[in-house]
Amino acid sequence: MPPPELVDSHCHLDFPAFAGELDAVVARARAAGVRRMVTIATTLPAAPGVAAIAEAHEGIFFAAGVHPMHAADHPPLALDDLLALAAHPKMVGIGETGLDFHYTAESAAAQEASLRLHVEAARRTGLPLIVHARAADAEIARILSEEHAAGAFGGVMHCFSSGRELAETAVGLGFYLSMSGIAAFPKSQALREIFAAAPLDRILVETDAPYLAPPPHRGKRCEPAHTALTAAVGAQLFGLGAPEFAAATTANFDRLFAKAAAA
Incomplete structure (x- = not known):
């Protein structure tokens, strides 16, 4: 029987x-049941290379934006640049963007300005916002709430590893929570409980490869095939079999990343 x-x-x-x-790497992913992937450009200069990967492989899509850790060390982001990239048939998301105060708190103002610009791009294109949050739960919740009140947009809290309050705020705004290999780490029980308390129809799975490999590969290079290992943990959390959890998270992806689903 093929994997789900x-x-x-x-x-x-x-x-x-x-x-x-x-x-x-792509062949191993497909063998593990990972038929589609979204590869992320973390700076705009990286976008052409990421787009080329998507163009060369069926089932691979891309997103582009400026990672918050780069918000202050790259040229100022222009909304028109994001909008132009979004016209590419395989660009399916805006970001990753967000706030990272663990490593780069000194650039908080630049990060916030960049995040708000990405939000506007998501509004204008209808593409989902891909949000990175680290050591900035309250600030992320405030900004997303303010921006949502000014005009709706969809999105996902990528590699979610924040607290329960941000999870509840994000879900309340219509966002999705994405489960990475962190959720499979032995010491992540509190995080697993946050996922288990969330609605199943708001859960995605990801790797953030080459980072955050789940057990038994922790500390080694992560790759998209490892999505299946994280999904196995998710299935247990929701009391589902692997096929049912895979079907649910795939349906969630198609709902949020509608451009990819329509491709």
């Missing part, structure tokens, strides 16, 4: 960790 079909909703296939091995 899954989607890796967030990975970084252009990163050097995959250089020279991408075809083999």
Whole structure:
């Protein structure tokens, strides 16, 4: 019996960790049931390379934006640049954007301005916003709430590992929570409880490859095939079999990433 079909909703296939091995990495993902992937450009100069990966592979899509850790060390982001990229038939999301106060708190103002600009791009294009949050739960909740009140947009809290309050705020705004390998770490019980308390129809799975490999690969290079390992943990949390959880998260992906679903 073939493995259930899954989607890796967030990975970084252009990163050097995959250089020279991408075809083999994609083949392993497909063998594990991961038929579709979204590869993310973390700066606009990286977008053409990421787009080329998507163009070269069936079932691979891309998103583009400026990662919050780069918000202050790259040229100011222009809304028109994001809108122009969004016209590409395989660009299906805006970001990743967000706030990271763990490593780059000194650029908080630049990060917030960048996040709000990405929100506007999501509004104008109808593409989902892909949000990175680290050590900034209250600030992320405030900004997303303010922006949502000014005009609706959809999105996902990528690699969600924040607290219950941000999870509840995000879900209340219509956002999805994406489960990465962190949810499979032994010490992540509190995080697993947050996911288990969330509505099943708001859950996605991802790898953030090449980072955050789930057990038994922790500490090694992560790749999209490992989506299946995280999905197995998710299935247990929701009391489902692997096929049922895969079907639910795939339907969620198609609902949020409607451009990919229509491709």
